[in-house]
Amino acid sequence: MPLAEVLEPFAHSAVAHITAFVLGTLMGSFANVCIYRWPPSDEHPDGRSIVRPGSHCFACGKSIRWYDNIPVVSYVFLRGRCRHCAIDISPRYLLVELAMGLLFWAVYYHTVVIAFPGEPLSMRLIRTGILTALIFVLTVISFIDLDHQLILDKITYPAIPIFYGLGLLLPERGITDGLIGAALGYGLVRAVADGYYFLTKRHGLGYGDGKLLALIGALLSWKAVLASLFLGSLLGSVIGVTILVVARRRAASTGVVRGDAGRARDRAGPGSPEGESPEDPQSTETSADPDEVPLRHVALPFGPFLAMGALIYVFTEPWLGLSLARLWGPSLPGL
Numbered sequence: 001m002p003l004a005e006v007l008e009p010f011a012h013s014a015v016a017h018i019t020a021f022v023l024g025t026l027m028g029s030f031a032n033v034c035i036y037r038w039p040p041s042d043e044h045p046d047g048r049s050i051v052r053p054g055s056h057c058f059a060c061g062k063s064i065r066w067y068d069n070i071p072v073v074s075y076v077f078l079r080g081r082c083r084h085c086a087i088d089i090s091p092r093y094l095l096v097e098l099a100m101g102l103l104f105w106a107v108y109y110h111t112v113v114i115a116f117p118g119e120p121l122s123m124r125l126i127r128t129g130i131l132t133a134l135i136f137v138l139t140v141i142s143f144i145d146l147d148h149q150l151i152l153d154k155i156t157y158p159a160i161p162i163f164y165g166l167g168l169l170l171p172e173r174g175i176t177d178g179l180i181g182a183a184l185g186y187g188l189v190r191a192v193a194d195g196y197y198f199l200t201k202r203h204g205l206g207y208g209d210g211k212l213l214a215l216i217g218a219l220l221s222w223k224a225v226l227a228s229l230f231l232g233s234l235l236g237s238v239i240g241v242t243i244l245v246v247a248r249r250r251a252a253s254t255g256v257v258r259g260d261a262g263r264a265r266d267r268a269g270p271g272s273p274e275g276e277s278p279e280d281p282q283s284t285e286t287s288a289d290p291d292e293v294p295l296r297h298v299a300l301p302f303g304p305f306l307a308m309g310a311l312i313y314v315f316t317e318p319w320l321g322l323s324l325a326r327l328w329g330p331s332l333p334g335l
Contacts, residue, residue, distance in 0.1 A: 008121055011112050017105060020128075024104025025071035027136050028097035035096070035143045039150060047154070060085035071097040092143075100139060106315070107131045115318045123171070130166045131314055134219060137163075138307040141212060145303035151208030156215055163219035173221065181217025185225040186210040209302050216310045224313045231309030232302065240300050 010016055033055070037048040055064040062084040068074045075094045082089060111127040119127075137159055145151055164178040189210030197203060217225040 011121055011124075016112075017108065020108035021101045021105040024101035024132070025097045027104065027132070028100030028139075029069070029071040031100060031136060031140050031143075032093050032096050034140045035147070038140070038152060038154065039144050039148045047152075057082045057084060057087070059087040072101070096139065096143065100135070103135050103139075103311075104132050107135065110315055126169055130163075130169065130219070133166070134163065134314070135311070137215070138310060142304040142307045145208075145301040149301050151206070151212050151303050153208075153211070156208070156211035159215050160211070160218045163215060167219045167221075177221040178218045181220065181222045181225050182214040183217075184222045185213030185215070185217035188225065188229060189213055205302060209306060212303050212306055216306070220310065220313065220317070224310060224317070227313040228306050228309035231312050232305035232307075235308055236300065236302060236305040239305075243300060 030050075033050050037050050040047050053063075055069050056062060057064065060082065062082070064083075068078065068083055072094060075089065075097075078089075080089050080091060080094070081087065108128050111131065112121070112124045116124050116127065137155065141151055141155055160182055164182065167173045167178045168175065186207075187210075189205050190207065193203075193205040193207065193210070196205065213225055213228060216228050
């Protein structure tokens with residue numbers, strides 16, 4: 001009996017699904033380390049090593065033992081506190097671990113069980129590995145962007161060629177798909193960012209967003225670039241309007257409007273040298289009518305929304321491509 005036929009029942013078993021979730025939580029724990037240590041600071045302009053020193057409490061400096069570093073379980077058992085100094089640990093660590101575990105399981109279920117039933121098991125497992133690697137990178141980029149409004153070159157520059165190479169392992173990807181996707185991803189954002197600055201003398205999208213979109217396109221092709229940009233813009237608009245409403249209510253109670261402090265190093269747009277925050281005369285604290293706070297004054301990193309758009313595309317690509325092919329026929333090559 002072929003090995004694939006022997007392993008196929010195991011691939012659909014509860015043990016395999018639980019294993020995917022557990023591996024996801026382990027990678028979520030590692031993602032937390034990257035999110036915390038990679039961004040630059042005054043003390044560490046190039047960020048910190050993710051290897052040394054080992055895991056330790058940020059408050060008391062005590063080393064965290066292995067049994068206190070088990071994803072999800074240790075956080076729940078210690079009730080979100082350090083064993084040594086009892087300081088509260090942010091629940092976001094738990095959130096990242098759980099989210100990564102669920103996403104790894106979802107990708108495994110998607111690729112191995114439901115989306116590619118005719119493919120050999122080995123190919124489905126390769127898909128799972130590639131897509132979970134993408135999820136890890138997108139998660140790290142998103143949370144760093146949320147914290148610092150930075151999309152780090154140290155992540156995107158090596159990730160673009162790596163994911164382009166991984167994309168060539170997928171049978172539906174041609175040599176040019178990833179090249180076109182990367183060029184289109186960066187080019188679209190660059191054109192929008194430069195055009196917006198030319199018209200308004202304000203910084204909107206940063207070039208870091210373009211590098212992120214290039215990363216997505218390098219693996220998932222140009223179709224993912226368009227889908228991620230559209231879905232990311234849609235999600236960003238909905239959430240941005242929500243934040244605007246909250247900002248106006250807060251401004252109504254304080255009588256003060258805080259503007260966008262500008263984007264930082266990897267967000268630097270045209271007219272601002274990389275490594276410096278662009279100055280904006282409208283970004284200082286001013287008094288204003290809270291009902292007149294514009295959405296452009298609300299600082300909102302775009303990277304997480306692009307990442308969410310890419311994830312939606314990952315889970316819908318097999319059916320989206322089939323639906324478009326049926327709708328448009330041969331007029332859309334490559335679908």
